[in-house]
Amino acid sequence: MLSERRLEVLRAIVQDYVGTEEPVGSKALTERHRLGVSPATVRNDMAVLEDEGYIAQPHTSAGRIPTDKGYRLFVDKLAGVKPMTAPERRAIHHFLDGAVDLDDVVGRTVRLLAQLTRQVAVVQYPSLTRSTVRHVELLSLAPARLMLVLITDTGRVEQRMVDCPAPIGEVSVADLRARLNSRVAGRRFADVPQLVQDLPDAFESEDRGTVSTVLSTLLETLVEETEERLMIGGTANLTRFGHDFPLTIRPVLEALEEQVVLLKLLGEVNDSGMAVRIGHENAHEGLNSTSVVSVGYGSGGEAVAKLGVVGPTRMDYPGTMGAVRAVARYVGQILAES
């Protein structure tokens, strides 16, 4: 176990390095932090920290920089979550209020998060599987062609074309619409399959095929949309990444374009708390030099989706975590209201 002072040294190193982006040496440390000991002592502590793998030197005779393991310790033990200041909170409210629809909410959130953290923001659209159905609408566009529209409690709308095996009358469509809604409105998406299972039985045999087709389209929509959509923003912040540009930034941009990767990234958050994945803790190797801070958000007590930021491992963890948490909370409120 590391002594109190050595932890303090590690904290100082992380803070300085995050601030200056340059390896920090023993002398500079004692000057900027009141550690109460001499540089020589700090050097000994640094040697120990290096042995333990918390810090490293880019090359001999340079200062030390934190390793992933060092950041991990810093986040777990040495740093809290920095709460937003009152003006910052006001800015968040101001920025998010007045969004007109779900796209707008997500868009504003992404821009806000990118701006607050000066990093790349990722926001997942509210998930269908955990949402509840607000309404199902069925429109007949042609005798054998229907449009199915699904509206969720988070304001999301999905629509699908349905080509019917046989023409279906307006009356039957209205009937189906009514029955569908009475069964699934207000219910969770996950429960929908069993709720509609025996629905075809209530119809004349001539319409039964069409009803089944509609239902399977509905279920397909649920499955397909479980692979979620996301919005990302603030990629311009990547340019502040480091000096050794193309090499660092390229794989990150590539990773950001693969929705699957990002979803998995966010997916690893356990539902309630905030997750911080540092450097090589990220499975995707393009993101090995980045950290991801993510958290779930939701309209009620329950998380329906996630959001987060991607930045260099050298980031201001307390501040970033504070911003992410604050934004997630407020977005949750917005969704609950609408």
Add this chain to the structure above:
Amino acid sequence: MLSERRLEVLRAIVQDYVGTEEPVGSKALTERHRLGVSPATVRNDMAVLEDEGYIAQPHTSAGRIPTDKGYRLFVDKLAGVKPMTAPERRAIHHFLDGAVDLDDVVGRTVRLLAQLTRQVAVVQYPSLTRSTVRHVELLSLAPARLMLVLITDTGRVEQRMVDCPAPIGEVSVADLRARLNSRVAGRRFADVPQLVQDLPDAFESEDRGTVSTVLSTLLETLVEETEERLMIGGTANLTRFGHDFPLTIRPVLEALEEQVVLLKLLGEVNDSGMAVRIGHENAHEGLNSTSVVSVGYGSGGEAVAKLGVVGPTRMDYPGTMGAVRAVARYVGQILAES
């Protein structure tokens, strides 16, 4: 007016520079192209071309690179649009077929375009103003709360909450829904305002306020959504931009995040043909070192939206234009089918 050979020299310079990314000198030119004259002659031609502003040298004793004006001449007079090869066309079809909804179509298009051109792709969602209404749906969620859903012929769906000044009965809602649809279904969005103008008159005075509210929400939706949504992709391709990284890439990423800028960018396309804006021809200064190739696409004969790519001024114009045109055509077909 430039002589035939000088134009040929310019074409050779553009082609070589696009290929090698390095300033091209007189000797290299005569070696790679069968111009039939000596380097010295080419040098004289180059001097003329430089006087006229078509090419420039980064510094004395380096080769020449084309200026924006040079690229402009190249695009207008010296280069055609390179048609896609059969395998490429097949790949396009294969990639775009099987899209399930509008988001998917746009998403696939953006990825396809980015991959084909190896540049940043921008695709605008089909515009509402030029689309026609397929259906308007009105749902009552609570006694004084309605949801308005708008479905376009391109498959786009918009929804809005409407808080009514007074409670409104189911019968009136159904009535309004029916009247609305009979008036606007199949009509162009631009025509909607005058079509619904006198609609409140048909209702009892107690409902008139609510009807007006619904109508104004509908009209607002039209106006708001005239500022369009877009999807971008392929930003990782920016890393192939040049050597002097952060400076070049930063403003481009920033510009790409400002939807307004991009919309204006695409907006400058005249409806039918393809537009190429080179370097400083772009109003936004972050894009002064990029070229934008864009074209309208649509489900019928008429363009309902635009798409294009953003790349370095040093790009393969014929190839890029060919890809953009081919993709736009095929997306148009897809939209017409759905």
Add this chain to the structure above:
DNA sequence: TGCTGGCACTCGTGCGCGCTGAGTGCCAGG
């Protein structure tokens, strides 16, 4: 046992230097 000052050592960075070679402009001759 732990802290401190001193000291020798390492090595990356920045600077100045000269060389090299691609590329140019100009000119006289065909």
Add this chain to the structure above:
DNA sequence: CCTGGCACTCAGCGCGCACGAGTGCCAGCA
């Protein structure tokens, strides 16, 4: 009007050198 020849320019590269930040180690002190 084209061509070969020639002198000139200058970015890039490699080299050597000095500087200095930073380190590890050690002997001495509380």
